[in-house]
Each structure stands twice: as C-alpha cells, then as structure tokens.
C-alpha cells in the first residue's frame with residue numbers, strides 16, 4: 130500500500146532460495162500479489178484436507194522441482210506459505226507466453242513462537258507494517274522484530290525502530306505493539322500483559338537488519354553461534 134501511495138507500480142516476484150523464482154507478477158493483476166506460476170520449472174499443489182495430518186492448512190503450497198538442473202530437488206516441500214491457485218484469462222503478455230496458472234494471496238501460515246506464545250506471522254507483520262508506522266511515523270521497513278536469546282539462554286524479543294523515525298517514547302511503542310498483537314480478551318491478550326510485566330520485549334533504536342540479499346524481513350531470528358555452528362559445520 131505504501132508503494133502504491135508513492136505513485137510507483139510494483140510488480141511482485143515470488144520465490145525462495147530453495148525454489149528459485151516461482152512466479153512473476155501479472156501485468157493485469159487481480160490482486161496485488163497476482164503471479165504467473167512458472168509451471169514448467171516446478172509443480173505446485175495444495176495440501177488439501179490431507180494436510181492436517183502434517184500440520185498444514187488446506188491452502189499450504191507444496192513445491193516439487195521438475196528441472197534436472199534445479200539447485201535443490203524438492204518433492205512436495207512446504208516453504209511455510211499458503212496461497213490461492215487459479216486459472217484465469219488475464220490477457221497479459223505472460224499468459225500469451227503459456228504461463229496460464231495464477232498464484233495469489235500468498236501468506237505465511239507460520240507462527241512466531243516466543244515466550245510461550247504463538248502469534249500468527251500475518252498479525253505481527255500487519256502491526257509492524259501498518260499499526261506502528263500509523264501511530265509513531267516511519268514506513269513499513271522501519272520496524273522489525275528480532276527474536277534472540279539473553280546471555281542466560283532465555284528467549285527475548287527486541288523491537289527495532291529505525292533512528293530515522295525520530296524521537297519517541299519507547300515504552301509507548303512496546304505498549305502499542307503488545308496491545309495490537311493481542312486484541313480482545315483471549316489468551317493472546319493475557320500473554321501480551323505478561324510479556325509487558327516481564328520486560329520480555331525491548332524497544333531498541335537501530336536500523337532493521339537486512340538479509341544478505343538486502344531484503345528486510347519483519348521477523349529476524351538471531352541464534353547464538355555455539356549451537357548452530359557446531360551442528361552445521363562439516364569439519
């Protein structure tokens with residue numbers, strides 16, 4: 130939404146390191162993330178009702194590679210995203226090239242699990258992208274939640290706010306964040322209150338971290354080196 134407001138047209142490209150590019154933005158899109166699926170490079174199915182046994186929602190997207198030279202061989206692999214697959218005649222040039230399958234409304238179904246509570250990624254992202262900028266200023270990439278551990282190994286959340294946003298009341302930011310991710314009277318709200326009491330979330334003024342490819346993710350996980358390196362290293 131922020132990109133469209135700036136008068137710029139964005140064309141999405143969707144993919145992951147594991148899959149390569151999955152699809153390219155339709156030039157006559159029906160939704161903001163309407164993509165033409167490169168069905169010649171990989172097969173895509175949805176988990177359907179059987180997915181429940183593997184903990185997958187019915188619209189979970191499962192990829193299989195079709196090309197011999199694919200960097201990774203995947204067989205019905207999930208990236209943690211769900212979406213809608215449709216055939217429709219958009220009339221754009223990509224359709225005329227033969228890519229007639231559309232993929233849209235792609236959303237993560239994974240949850241942020243921290244401090245004993247799971248929040249849907251989509252809810253947390255909406256708060257970081259919309260609620261916080263609306264209240265405190267800045268844009269969608271100025272806020273980032275970093276999950277890491279304290280020196281005692283306790284999970285901890287840090288909410289990074291880019292310094293360009295200007296001076297603000299850090300306690301108020303934490304407060305608005307916790308209220309926004311846990312509205313209503315349910316268990317989320319209770320956890321939000323507990324988190325606030327425990328000082329589990331800390332607001333820090335520093336630029337959000339970008340990945341190696343320069344992408345800013347809303348949720349960034351930092352693990353202390355010891356565990357990760359020893360198991361991953363082949364030596």
Ligand SMILES: [Zn+2]
Pocket residue numbers: 154155156157158165219220221222223224
């Ligand atoms: Zn199209």
